[in-house]
Amino acid sequence: MATKAYDKSFREEVYQNVDSGEDVKLCMQCGVCGITCPLRGEMTHGPRQLWSLIRAGKRDEVMNSPDIMLCTSCYSCKVRCPRGVKVIDVMHGLAHYALEQGIVPRKETSKFGKAFWDSIYKTGRVDETEVPMRYTLMAGPIHGIFNMLEMMDIGRALLAHKRMKFKIGPGLPPSKKIKGMKGLKKMLDKAKAMSPGKEG
């Protein structure tokens, strides 16, 4: 029978470069994480399969899996994992590592991350109007406007409940900065320098 050896290099790469990457070794392939995930309908692989692919050396499949950026950090899987694998940490670790390697596993998440980061970096707060506006416009002006129209009902409701301020466009009017923006920027710069991944 012909056999094919697993490529061990990728798993070593994960153990060494990904946050909590060595936790993958703990997995006993029971499958509870994939079923616990509230986004299980959206996930292509789910954590268990990703761990299995890491062990099997499937670098491209893992690094391009949208799942690693789909994780919303609800922590259900981590709470239930019978082996105590830090599932969320590894998922985010993989996403960071992929970005660092110039791979964007899920464009939407990456864009949203950028809009989120920009808002904090510029004003010190997450502006509930600014962030979604910038995010939707990243798809291009035409697509952006269509996307925004799709969200109109939600926007109206948010306005009615004073959960969102009215803006004509991004930065119109500009969001208010927090006090001590200088200090926050310093902290963010330092955090960014320490973090293995880039924003997003």
Added chain:
Amino acid sequence: MGQSILVVGGGMSGVSAALEAAEAGYDVVLVEKNPYLGGRVAQLHQYFPKLCPPYCGLEINFKRIKSNPRIKLYTMSEVTGIEGEPGNYKVTINQMPRYVNERCTVCGKCGEAVEATIPNAFDYGLGEIKAAYLPHELAYPYRYVIDPSIVETEDGAKAKEACPYDAVVLDDAPKETIEEAGAIVWAAGWSPYDASKVEYYNFNSSPDIITNVQMERLAAAGGPTGGKIVKLSNGEAPKKVAFIQCAGSRDVNHLPFCSTICCLASLKQATYVREQLKDAEVTIYFIDIRAMDRNEDFYTKVKADEKISFVKSKIGLIEPGENGMLVLEGENTTTGERFKAEHDLVVLATGMQPNTDLSKIPADMVYDEYGFVQNAEGIFGAGTVRRPGEVHVSVQDGTSAALKAIQVVAGR
């Protein structure tokens, strides 16, 4: 002969230890918490892999106890204090009142007379029994028990009046006794892990989700259904039975260890279902099937039944579905598919929690991280307080503990 050996727990390990020591010529004090001997083995329908009833062996042991004057038996009793050192222990025994003396002939008149019922502990809470009861058909000692809840009620008086032998003693009271012993064997056994703690199995949401120990009672002739395997929701025969392995086992949030017996127990229970219900389908959901040594043959045999299928998946969710069905969700780790499967009876294969994890020995002992006890100089663990295991291992362990205890008391 000088000092006696005190054995705590009248299950398989404790009975074995007591008999081996007594038959070697030593005096033994045997202390049991229940009103009867035999422990969890007495509640089993059949043993694996031979599928024979445990009562053959138990009855032989009871006969040996009965005919051995060296064994002093305390039932309904717990050890609450141990003082002294190897060769010289003073053990405090707390005995709860049975309210029935040795004149009882098991005529059953007191049970007929009382009206109050209590949950049937012997059947793991499936069904109720009268508050004046024989714990089970083959109980040893063969004697009724009156539940303390009715003693001061009209029912208590009725029981006393109904008894033709003057065996009901309503003013019976707890007794504290101190026994001297040179060595102690602690064989307090195990408890089924509480299934409701595995919250995603929604154990309390449906009577059709039961545990493996309850399944034993469903299949046993003396059980709540007279041995018929039925759905407790409506009394009908199940058509699609699921067994969920490692329900709260091999899990850092619950019991982190493998209890070693649940795979075999489910394989065995699958044969109960298939023997009674010719059309029923059985699915066993597992992480790994752990059937060691001779038990592997049993696994092979069960696997050959085409109505029993095996799915490699730890079930992640049980929810009520339509028409009284239960929907199980899991990820088949062989094919990679996430699935939903409907079943009408679900058996959770819960593991063995050592009773030393739930209640410690009243002496300076060392336990491992799971609550299993390690041997001390004069106090020896036996059976499932030392490690999880099957019945024959408990018997061997009881014998081994008896020998260690004898070595302490011999020649003193």
